[in-house]
Amino acid sequence: MSLRISSLDPSEPRASKDCRLCNRRRIKCDRSLPTCKKCDLRSLDCPGYGLRIRWDQGVASRGKLSGKALPIEDSPAVKPGAPIRARTESSLPSQTALESTFQSTQSAPTWSPSPAPTASSSSSSHPSPRASARIAISSLLSPSVPDDNEQSPLPRTPDYTQYNTGFNLNNPHALNIDFRNRPLLPPLRDPCAQQLLNYYDHIVSATFPWIEGPENHWRTVMIPLALECHSLLLALLAMAAEAYHSKHGREWYFQHISGPAQLRNECIQVLAHDLHAEMTDEQTFANVTKSSGILATILALCNLEMIKSDSALWRVHWSAARTITRRWTMPPRSPTSLDYNCRFLVVDAFFYDAFASTTTFDGNTPIPGEVVHPDDVDIFIEYFQLIQQITSAERSRHESGPGGDTADFLRSKISIRQEFEAVRLRNKGFDTLFQLASASRRHDFNAVIDMFHFAGLLYAYQVMLSPRDSEAARQECAETFVECRRQIHSVEGIQHDFVWPLFIVGTEARGHVELQRFIEDELLDAMSQSGWGNCVPALEFLRRFWQTGKDEMPNWMRMAREESKRGYKFLVI
Incomplete structure (x- = not known):
């Protein structure tokens, strides 16, 4: 493999001289920062370009250090302000190595929001995510002693x-946490991690609630809990860094952390x-903060894996979320014994499980609505x-036939529609909870409710009624859904809500090109707005399903079940 110097971005910052390894190899160094790409x-x-300490047995001949052995230091080769490699790192850093890195940092400067720098000040390069943490070089040096002949x-x-x-x-609606004069968990001793938590506070957390507002629990519950729970803090930082990379196409810079991979690995260890x-x-709940922090971390990891389109780790975290939720809510315990934070986490786990269960066929028991x-x-x-x-009725019918366990309201098309209409009416009474500022926003909110209404109704018809008996009703649901979507004035802050109902309506699009x-x-558009790639596997599934014939594949659930047996599983959320 080779690297052409002409192929490098001329706008990236460069070191003022070659790295020492390229010098020894007698090749032209590309001087990329923080380390050489040729290495x-x-x-x-790559040893980088910065300060290098050589220990020698010489002694000082002048000043207060006369007669004492001194380190010999090379003059710095990096321009002030350019990123340098502060340490090397391994793909899976140990707890001890990470702690030593954080503890070697003195006091992290306080970061406060400011206008974003111009594009010319940004860089697309990032410290290479390989090598292991080592103690900052400043901790190896004795305190400096004033001397008349001392260098600057x-x-x-x-x-x-x-x-x-x-x-x-x-x-x-952001909390704008003040990191001054408060104890900080080790990751937050990196000022870039403080900046990243602010990025999560303002931007990433806004992608979780149905409609962004002051009662966003992914902000008001998760951030204060993360300041006390080490694993949750690592998970939120890893998720925010991945979200930034997905949306902007470049890595997040850290001073003492190698990147989201280190954060995720450390999180899983803790x-x-x-x-x-x-x-x-x-x-x-002997320790409520630790117990709630566990489920919060698992849910954050579930969502972290949604950012990349090719990750399958969400299934592992989802299984853990199911286990903890049942442990908290099943007899002899009950949801009534939980505190406010734990109840929010249980609700979020239930939502995640309801979404995931519709497209997965693993035979495991879902989290009940109770x-x-x-x-x-x-x-x-x-x-x-x-x-x-x-979903439970569909799985029961598949395993036991038409006589399987089924809720009463699912026994006829009329009762299904009546149940959904009653829920829609109650949901439209919740708009006052969101402090919606304008009539236009309330209109959009009601349109989102209608989208879920017709998508849910369509899903019920697909599961409980025969294809022939439900064809006209299913087509009506799909057409009305599209009309509701087109009535929305502004998708800002709500576009991420469209994904699941879009998928369900998409399963009715076979043979309908428009x-x-x-x-x-x-x-x-939803993926572009959020920066998350979780829709890619679902869209690929729909494209394959659209290519099938009705005789070959009667419905999408049969196809998803068959592909699941071959290991192809996807989540729509």
Whole structure:
């Protein structure tokens, strides 16, 4: 493999001289920052361009250090402000190595939101995510002793936060955590991690609620809990870094952390320890913060894996979420015994499970709708309690035939429609909870409710009625859904809600080219807006399904079940 110097981006910052490894190899160095790309191509550990300490047995001949051995230091080769490699890292850093890196940092400077730098100040390069943490070089040096002949001090550590650009932190609902004068968990001693948590606060957390507002629990519950729970903090930072990379096409810069891979690996290590303690302790909630932090971390990891289109780890985290939720809510315990934070986490786990269960056929028992505390019944919860019952009925009918366990309302088309209409009416009374500012926004909110209504109704018809008896009703649901979507004035802040109903309507688009094009465009727009790639496997499935004939493949659930047996599983959320 080779690298042409002419192929490098001329706008990227460069070191002022070659790296020492290229010098020894007698080849032209590309001087990329923070490390040489030619070394990376050869899987060599580039030493970088910065401060190098050589220990020598010489002694000082002047000043207060006369007669004492001194380190000999090369003059710095990196321009002030350019990123440098502060340490090397391994693909799976140990807890000890990570802690030593964080602890070697003195006091992290406080970061406050400011106007984003111009594009010319940003860089698309990022420290290579390979090599292991080592103690900062400053901790190896004795305190400096004043001397008349002393050289001028070395440049301060570059401010890496200036390289994280392309966004504005102006969300009026953000918490804007003040990191000064408060104890910080090790990751937050990196000022870039503080900046990243602010990015999560303003931008990433806004993609989780049905409609963004002051009661966004992925902000108001998760962030305060993350300041106390190490594993959750690591998960939120990893998710925010991945979301930034997905949306902007470049890595997030850190000063003392290698990147999201290190954060995720460290998170899983800490979580595994906490899970073992939780599952072996008969007294659940002996430590409420730790218990709630476990489920919060698992849910954050579930969503982290949704950012990439090719990740299958969501199934592992989903299984853990099911286990913890049942442990908290099944007899002898009940949802009524949970505190506010835990109840929110249970509700979110239920939503995730209801979404995931519709497209997965693993034979495992889903989380029942009864886990939701009566006081927590809120927007869309009743819809997904119906959806979960429909999914359970489909699985039961597949295993036991038409006589399988089925909820009463699913026994006829009329009763199905009546149940959904009653839920739609109650959901339209929730708009006051969102402090919607304008009549236009209330109109859009009601249109989203209608989209879920007709998608859910369509799903029920697909499962419970014969294809011939339900064909006209299913076509009506799909057409009305499209009309509801086109009535929305502004999709800002709600476009991520469209994904599941779009998929369900997409399963009715076989043979309808215009509807297929509409579904594709909407799913791609939703991914573009959020920066998450979780719709890609679902869209690929729909494209394969659209190519089948009705005689070959009667319905999408049969195809999804057959592909699941071959290992192809996907999630729509």
